[in-house]
Amino acid sequence: MKEQNSEPAADAVASRIVSRVVPEPTALKALAHPVRLRMLGMLRIDGPATATQLAVRLGLNSGATSYHLRQLAQYGFIEEAPHASRRDRWWRASHELTSAPPSEAEGEALDLDMAFNQAALSLQVGQMQQALEEYAELPAEWRRATAADDIIIPMTAEQAEALTKRLSDIILEAMRAAPPLGEAASRNPDMVPFYVMLHAFPYPGRLPHREREDGT
Secondary structure (H helix, E strand, O other): OOOOOOOOOOOOOOOOOOOEEOOOHHHHHHHOOHHHHHHHHHHHHHOOEEHHHHHHHHOOOHHHHHHHHHHHHHOOOEEEOOOOOOOOOEEEEOOOEEOOOOOOOOOHHHHHHHHHHHHHHHHHHHHHHHHHHHHOOOOHHHHHHOOOOOOOOOOOHHHHHHHHHHHHHHHHHHHHHOOOHHHHHHHOOOOOOOOOOOOOOOOOOOOOOOOOOOOO
16 A cells, blocks of 8 residues: 655645557557647647647648648547537547557568657657757756756666666656646646656667568
C-alpha cells in the first residue's frame, strides 16, 4: 500500500492515470509526419481547436489542416470535441501520450519505426532551437530549470535498457502527479508546459553495423 502524508501540501495533485496510445504499424505510419505531430501536440497542450485555427498557427491553409486532422482521427489520435458552435468542427486529442516501443522486427516494421523517429526528431530539434532563442528572455527561475546536458556512460545493452526505463518511469511519475495539460493553467497560474526529451543511444560509430535481410 502506498504511504500518504497525513498533511499533504495544499497544491499537491493526486496521482492519476495518464491516458496513452500505442499505435499499430499502420497508425504509426500515419503519424510519422511533422505537421501531424505538431497538430497533435497543439491539441494536447492547448486543448480543442478547429482546422482554421490550426491553419493560422501553422501557416497552412485550412484544407491542408483538415486533411491532416482526418488522418489523425482515422487512426484514433484525435476525436471530435463537443462545442457550442455548430458552424465549425472542433477536435481534441484522444490521449495525453503516444508510446512507440522500438521495433524488434526487420523490414517494413523497422522502416516505419525509423520514419516515425525521424519525424519526431525533426519536430524536437525545431522546439529546442526555438527554446534556445527564447532562453535569454526567460525569467531567472525558468532558466535555472532548463537543462541541455549530455552524459556518456560505459554500459552493456542490458544496463542501458534498465537506465532508460528508470528515467522514463521517473518522468511518467511526474506526469501522473501533475494535472492534465489543458487544465494546468487554471489550477495554478505558475504552471506552464515543461518539455522533457529523452534521447539515449550507443555513441555513434562504436558498434559494428549489421546487414539487414534486404542486404542494406
